[in-house]
Amino acid sequence: LSHLPFPKFGVIRHHNNNKHASSSYNPHSDNKDSVVSLKEICEGHVPKHVLKRIEEIGYVMPTDVQRQALPFLFSGRDCIIHAQTGSGKTLTYLLLIFSIINITKSSVQALVLVPTRELGIQVTKVARMLASKPIGFQQDQKSCTIMPLLDGGTLKRYKSWLKAEPPTIVIATVASLSQILERQFFMLESVRVLVVDEVDFIFNSSKQTSSLRKLLNSYSSCNNRQTVFASASIPQHRRFLHDCVQQKWTKSDVVHIHVSPVEPMPSRLSHRFIICDTKRKLETLLSLIQSDAPESGIIFVGEQSEKSKKAGNSPSTSLVCDFLKASYQGSLDIFLLEDDMNFNSRAASLLEVRKGGGYLLVATNIAARGVDLPEMSHIYNFDLPRTATDYLHRAGRTCRKPFSDMKCTVTTIIVPEERFVLQKYENELMFNCEEVIP
Numbered sequence: 001l002s003h004l005p006f007p008k009f010g011v012i013r014h015h016n017n018n019k020h021a022s023s024s025y026n027p028h029s030d031n032k033d034s035v036v037s038l039k040e041i042c043e044g045h046v047p048k049h050v051l052k053r054i055e056e057i058g059y060v061m062p063t064d065v066q067r068q069a070l071p072f073l074f075s076g077r078d079c080i081i082h083a084q085t086g087s088g089k090t091l092t093y094l095l096l097i098f099s100i101i102n103i104t105k106s107s108v109q110a111l112v113l114v115p116t117r118e119l120g121i122q123v124t125k126v127a128r129m130l131a132s133k134p135i136g137f138q139q140d141q142k143s144c145t146i147m148p149l150l151d152g153g154t155l156k157r158y159k160s161w162l163k164a165e166p167p168t169i170v171i172a173t174v175a176s177l178s179q180i181l182e183r184q185f186f187m188l189e190s191v192r193v194l195v196v197d198e199v200d201f202i203f204n205s206s207k208q209t210s211s212l213r214k215l216l217n218s219y220s221s222c223n224n225r226q227t228v229f230a231s232a233s234i235p236q237h238r239r240f241l242h243d244c245v246q247q248k249w250t251k252s253d254v255v256h257i258h259v260s261p262v263e264p265m266p267s268r269l270s271h272r273f274i275i276c277d278t279k280r281k282l283e284t285l286l287s288l289i290q291s292d293a294p295e296s297g298i299i300f301v302g303e304q305s306e307k308s309k310k311a312g313n314s315p316s317t318s319l320v321c322d323f324l325k326a327s328y329q330g331s332l333d334i335f336l337l338e339d340d341m342n343f344n345s346r347a348a349s350l351l352e353v354r355k356g357g358g359y360l361l362v363a364t365n366i367a368a369r370g371v372d373l374p375e376m377s378h379i380y381n382f383d384l385p386r387t388a389t390d391y392l393h394r395a396g397r398t399c400r401k402p403f404s405d406m407k408c409t410v411t412t413i414i415v416p417e418e419r420f421v422l423q424k425y426e427n428e429l430m431f432n433c434e435e436v437i438p
């Protein structure tokens, strides 16, 4: 670190019976006397034109996670960034990347792995926004190139891009990156920083976990790169920290930055539930929407089971969407986003939502991870999420403006037998759900 000390507050706790130097930074005693601006934290590490850009965009003060993680990241430590949804983890790891890359070198120097194409497009957009030249800066200098390598793109196009001029930063889904690496279109040797966003999701996905392990161990070594894992939820984080060192996914002095450990969910969120029979769920949803009059909202619906698909049934998402289109009389536009849609239709839905008018987005969990949509006031769980972690990420699509005090509501529609499951989530995530009596 050049000029800024590590945060004075908080403690660094050693884990693993001191066998490893890995540590957990617990900011629970954070005194929050944050008068240091984001620019001051980054000065001396991040290039001047990026610092100017963060100010132009309006990132002036750091969020808690940025204030706590950036000094460790700039010092070269591997980090597990574990902080609330909407807390600004993306900007945190992108600032590290901009502090490390050297644009005069023609090689891939930073790699960000994401679980979905949608999140990849979003991260690419933020990275490009930071990389673009600020007003008044010379335009003729070589600038950093950022390549999204995402599911749905064509391998041929990626190959010719990588051959013509290797991008400085690659933002990739695990499957697409693995295909490229297997064909040896490029190697990870030159990568100096590797970020895995929504790391718990990728490790939990049967389709992605073995490829991720390969990327972390076979295609590159933790000794030759700085490794960053990020998520709002890292279940059994002590175990994960231990695995990181044991499996050599990170170096042994990896730091666990755990922001808001006792309050994993934004406190501006209020939670409600309503009990009804399965047959009355659609009418219940409609009357909730009519009485809430949301500015915008997401309606999360469970994924269709393989059995139901084989039986030729329509997915619940389509049923909900069609029902709302036929019965909802308000001014909000209704869009659908689910895994089985083709990539163009998925992109079109997100584009419409991002235009910023009032909307109701009927979505599966595909919209639950990382996606930063225009501020919405309401989330509806038409189906109870399968796990507390799913609840956390669905709820976290709202209340995403770090310095705003906008209040948002999450409402879960349950059948009587599901009350105890929701109660379990309340205990696990430490929030309180109030019953809405129809």
Ligand SMILES: Nc1ncnc2c1ncn2[C@@H]1O[C@H](COP(=O)(O)OP(=O)(O)OP(=O)(O)O)[C@@H](O)[C@H]1O
Pocket (backbone or CB within 6 Å): 038, 058, 059, 060, 061, 062, 063, 066, 083, 084, 085, 086, 087, 088, 089, 090, 091, 231, 232, 369, 370, 371, 372, 396, 400, 401, 402, 403
């Ligand atoms: N320092 C800052 N000042 C103002 N806004 C910020 C700052 N940092 C990030 N933001 C904004 O906060 C919002 C949430 O940030 P981001 O998407 O990085 O959250 P996240 O921590 O990755 O959440 P999730 O766990 O849901 O993926 C974004 O709209 C981003 O532009």
